[in-house]
Amino acid sequence: MGAFYCSVCKQTTFSGKSHIFGKSHQGRLRVVLLKFLEKVKEARRMLKKPQVETFDCTQHNQKFWCYCCELEVDRNVTDGNMAVLYAGLIEHMATQEHRKSTHKFWWENKADQKLKDKFFFSNEEIDRFKAEVEKALGTFVEKEDDFIKQEAEFIRNQEKHRQEFLKSLTEVCLPRMQWQYPRIKFTGLLFCFYI
Template identity: 75%
Template sequence: MGTFYCAICRQTTFTGKRHIFGKNHQSRLRVVLLKFVEKVKEARRTLKKPQVEKFDCTQHKQTFWCYCCGLNIESNVTDGNMAVLHGGLLEHMATPEHKKNTHKFWWENKADPKLRDKVIIAEEETERFKVEVAKALESYVEKEDEYIKQQADLLRAQEKHRQEVLQSLLEVCFPRMQWHVMQSRSRLTDPTAPTCLRRILSALSFCLKDQSSRWGAASWTPWLKCRGLQQDKA
């Protein structure tokens, strides 16, 4: 007898020894089958009412281990945009290969025959499931289109409101801004207006005259004449 690995007990039996399918094996087998049957039972609930959701790589890339076939199967069916929950599991359970491997697994492990049919999906059930999936996908697409239209209407309403607020601000604030601009221009062009620039020039002229009186008018006269700040003495 060659090397034999038992996935239930997670033990390897080498040449010259034989794996014992005794109480320890049956106890572990019972736990495994109960979990396996419960997972298939959960998937069966969606046969008449398939669940279609938007694809999420963190949730819809789950896999399950089929003890009968010794394969890791994807639980859901997805195209990258939508996901049919438990679609992969139901599809696998309905294949002829799974049915054949299930009978072999039950015979080798001496499992409870009452649980065998609970992990096999009939072909008629999968055909009805495909019809319901088509309806569910159509309904999902219609809901997505309606949602997109609602979002587009919301964006248009927000843009319209923004334009109205901007227009009202222009109507209220722009006339005031024009009035202030006109007032500023009139002050700059009015020669009698006590502007800051005139005060600065007057102060500068006073300082220059004071310096010329201290250090001598001769050195400052050319500079004053150049800038038109010197006054003729009477």
């Protein structure tokens, strides 16, 4: 018996390793694993249909805490322009290091064996995921190109419209204002305003 720091309960106990068999530790462990599993499930949904988004530093820099490795890992993968959601988490959970730490964590904490396999991604899953990401990136780039073309067209049309509008204002307003100045000047301005 001696001082033992429990990273799940985030406290030092003096009951030694017998702490891990206690109700409070096992209860806390269940909560931690269920929360962790929620994130892994979300990631698993991305395997068949990866989501690519335009990178936004306020949204895509999230980290997640891996209890097994006691390590903070990037949740997404990004090149600064695009972000592939949950790709960081998926890649991490397919590494040998994560696999080893998970076995150790389960053994040390006497966690439910039935849950363990849910915290890994196999090499086959990773290969399929990579192939799907490649497709998703291709579609994303095409969509971005179309969007940029549409935006450019919109800006050109706006500019054309603005030029035509200015031209019509000059043609309509200037002769009136000069011709009837000063008495009708105010009416001339109002006329411009209502065009």
